[in-house]
Amino acid sequence: MVVDTSHGDQLVNEYFRSETEKISSAVFADIKTLDDWQDRRQGYRDQLYEMLGLSPLPERTPLSPVITGSATEGDVVVENIHFQSMPGLYVTGNLYRPAKQDGPLPAILYVCGHGKVKKDGISYGNKTYYQYHGAWFARNGYVCLTIDTIQLGEIEGIHHGTYREGAWWWNNRGYTPAGVEAWNGIRALDYLQSRPEVDGQRIGVTGRSGGGAYSWYIAALDERIKVAVPVAGITSLKNHVVDGCVEGHCDCMYMVNTYRWDYPMVAALIAPRPLLISNTDKDSIFPLDGVVDVYSKVRSIYKLYENESHVGLHITEGPHSDSQELRIHAFRWFNRHLRSDNELINKTATPFFDIKQLKVFDSLPTDERVSTIHETFVPKWNSNPSTRPGRPKSAQHDELIQSLKRKTFGGWPQTAGSLDTKTIAEREADGMKVKAIQFTSQSPYRLTMFAVTPMSSAPPKMVNVVVLDQQAWQRVASGLAVVMPERFRGVTPDKQIWEQLRDESPTVPTVYVTPRGVGFTEWTRDPVRRTHIRRRFMLLGQTAAGMQIYDVVQALKAIGTLPSFESAEWRLRGSGDAAAWSLLASLFNDRIVEMSLIDLPVNNRDAPDLLNISKFTEIPQIAWTAADRVQTMQIGGSNIEQWKDEFSQIKKEDLSIIFCDDSVNGR
Known part of the structure; x- marks a missing residue:
């Protein structure tokens, strides 16, 4: 089969532009x-x-x-904590x-970007990379706490779940490492306020790149931050999704965008506190046009407060780097708003300490959870699937639908x-009719279905609806290419597969x-x-799988509009990812009487990613709810024993699920 994805690439890019514009204009x-x-x-x-995974x-x-140690150089003391x-x-x-x-004294929380400091296999933490910032603040009348991130700290965690590790279940859990970094920053404020050297009413936050992003989140969430200077840490949704800046950022930069925000929403939560947005003009991952767009929109909120002097935009020449020009303006902003000091800066920021002087641990604690915090930071919903809720079946379904609409499918079109x-x-061909049927699911996606029907003129009472993933599509396409070669250019026709398609449903x-x-x-x-296409969907408050489920829902509606099928009932079938799409789509349609799901994932972690779904349900609970709505549900495939075990405690007379080993039904 000759693969040409140019049309698909064009469509998804057009879709991203359209969805981004909807969010940004709102x-x-x-x-x-x-x-x-x-x-x-x-x-x-x-x-x-x-x-950010912080609710509750x-x-x-x-x-x-x-405090594990300290050192003094000139007029600066540093404590390792x-x-x-x-x-x-x-x-x-x-x-x-x-x-x-x-x-x-006033205090600064400095949150670090991705500055790796590792020697002989030992991580000294990115706090050592950015040490000159802490030293400058100390030399100029501040206390400064510089904290490691979980990705590049002394204890090394993970920022790259969806970016590099294939951990799409992070989306299912509603987890982002940005939430951990924000929480660590909030608790760092607790620590600063516990120190007698700190004036707890005068605390600022800053950081660059990843640290710039965390500065936004911490300041937006916690009003103990009185002044914020995020450096190269924010830009517009358009830059990330349409212009592709997402490809330069790991997961720690992003919230799980359930409520479909553009980034000025984050910035505006800092108003009316003093905020300096700082960036360079040639930053490829925080482009100038997006930075200016964020500033212009957040400035409108400061205007409402009649306090435009508290928001500033500082742009200097250069690439994505920690330049002296960026630092000087940040230092002056803090001096002005935390110390009422408008004097010129006369000391440069320079490192004072050897990195070994700044190391906290001689050996890492055995009870650390940093390296595995992604497993537990956002609690997972947990319920025994054999325990049936004590309320009517319709209430179970309605509750699940409402949760899905609010937390998982909020990116579906409202109308x-x-x-x-x-x-x-x-x-x-061979006593069968083959029709190519198009329908519009969501602009720009005009999708094509293929109906294979017997020549009988009587309206059918049952219709098989088979949802295809890419692997199943390739098989079906090679069979249909025998009958409609002009529709399947580049596909090698396979007569044997066509005969299988014809014979699978000789009367239906x-x-x-x-x-x-x-x-x-x-x-x-x-x-x-x-990978980055899938990540773009999340930035839009969607997932690719979530929108594929929407397409199945729309396809079922489209089938219902066909005159020859308008009075028929449906048998819905799918295998693998398509089994999961079919299961979820069935919750939104009342005409399905039978389902056949082959190799249906047994848990959300192994299923296609759907935003936040693990917070309120699991695949077995969805299967149970769906089974209550149809006459028959068949589950089969290679993981059938796991499925049997999931429902082993349910009384057989209550079980409307049939376990079968026949994978043919999932084709």
């Missing part, structure tokens, strides 16, 4: 007055907590801080302070457009459904590019 569209903003602000902040907020357990933002989640840092101090279902081609019509990304709309097969 930013502050209904905010006309300060009262409008203030009425909504806490709700937005609550949404941000949730999108973790318990503020004892920090258990430990660790605390636990939750039990076992160690935060390593360096606290810089003046060697001589008369009273409490479905016209399906415009049309038969575009029809052929006869079969409709083959392909959602976006499959068949004629398949996008690139390059694994790296496919």
Whole structure:
């Protein structure tokens, strides 16, 4: 088969442009007055907590801080510290302070970007990379706490779950390492306020690149931050999704965008506190146009407060780097707003210490959870699938549907457009009719279904609806190419497969459904590019799988509009990923009486990624709910024993699921 994905690539890029524009144009569209903003602000902040995996907020357990060493160079003292933002989640840092101090001083929380410092297999933490910032603040009348991130700290965790590790289940869990970094920053504020050297009412936050992003999140969530200078840490959704900047960022930069925000929403939560947006003009991963766009939109919120002097935009020449020009303006902004000092900067930021002087641990703690925090940071919903809720079946279904609509499928169109279902081609072969039927699922996706029906003129009572993933599509396409070669250019016709398709349902019509990304709309097969396409969907508050499920829902509606099928009931079938798509789609349609699901994943972790779904349900619970809505559900395939075990405690008379070993039904 000759693979040409150019059409699919063009469609998905057009789709990303359209969806991004919808989200971006909605930013502050209904905010006309300060009262409008203030009425909504806490709700937005609550949404941000949730999108970072911080709702409910973790318990503020004892920090258990430990100072493991200190060093003095000139007029700067540095302490090597660790605390636990939750039990076992160690935060390593360096606290810089003046060697001589008369009273409490303003403090800066410095959160680090991706500056790797590793020698002889030992990570010294990115806090050592950015040490010159802490030293400058200490030399100029501040206390500064510089903390490691989990990716490049002394204890090495993971920022690259979807970026590199194939951990798409992070989306299912609603997990992002940005949430861990934000929580560590919030607890770092707790630590700073516990220190007698710190004036707890005068705390600022800054950081560059990844640290710039965490600066945004910490300042947006916690009003103990009085002044913020995020450096090269934010740009527009358009830059990330349409222009491809997502390819240069790991997962720690992003919230799980459940509520479909553009990034000025994050920035506006800092208003009216002093905020300096700082960037260079040739930064390839935080482009100038997006930075200016964020500034322009957040400035409109500061205007409502009549306090435009508290928001600034600093652009200097250069690439994505920690330049002296960026530092000087940040230092002056903090001096102005935390110390009422407008003097010129006369000391440069320089490193004072050998990295070995800044190391916190001689040996890493055995109870650390940093390296595995992605497994537990966002709690997973847990229920025995054999325990049936004590409420009517309809209530179970309605509750699940509402949760899915709010937390998982919030990126579905609020109003479905016209399906415009049309038969575009029809052929006869071997006593069967084959029709190519197009419908519009969601612009720009006009999808093609293929109906294989017996020649009988009587309206059928049952229709097989087979949902295809890419592997199944390739098989079906080679068979249909025998009958419709002009529709399948580049596909090698296979008469044997056509005969199988013909014989599988000799008396019952079969409709083959392909959602976006499959068949004629398949996008690139390059694994790296496919990864970033999937990541783009999440930035839009969707997933590829979530929108493929929407396409199946729309396909079922389109089939129902066909005159020959309008009174028929449906038998829905799918295998692998398509089994999961079919299962979820069945919850949104009442005409399905039978289902056949082959190799259906047994848990969300192994299933196609759907935003937040592991927070409120699991695949077996979805299967149970769906089984209550149909006459028969067959589950089979290679994992059948796992499925049998899942439902082993349910009384047989209550079980509407049939386990079968026949994988043919899933074709």
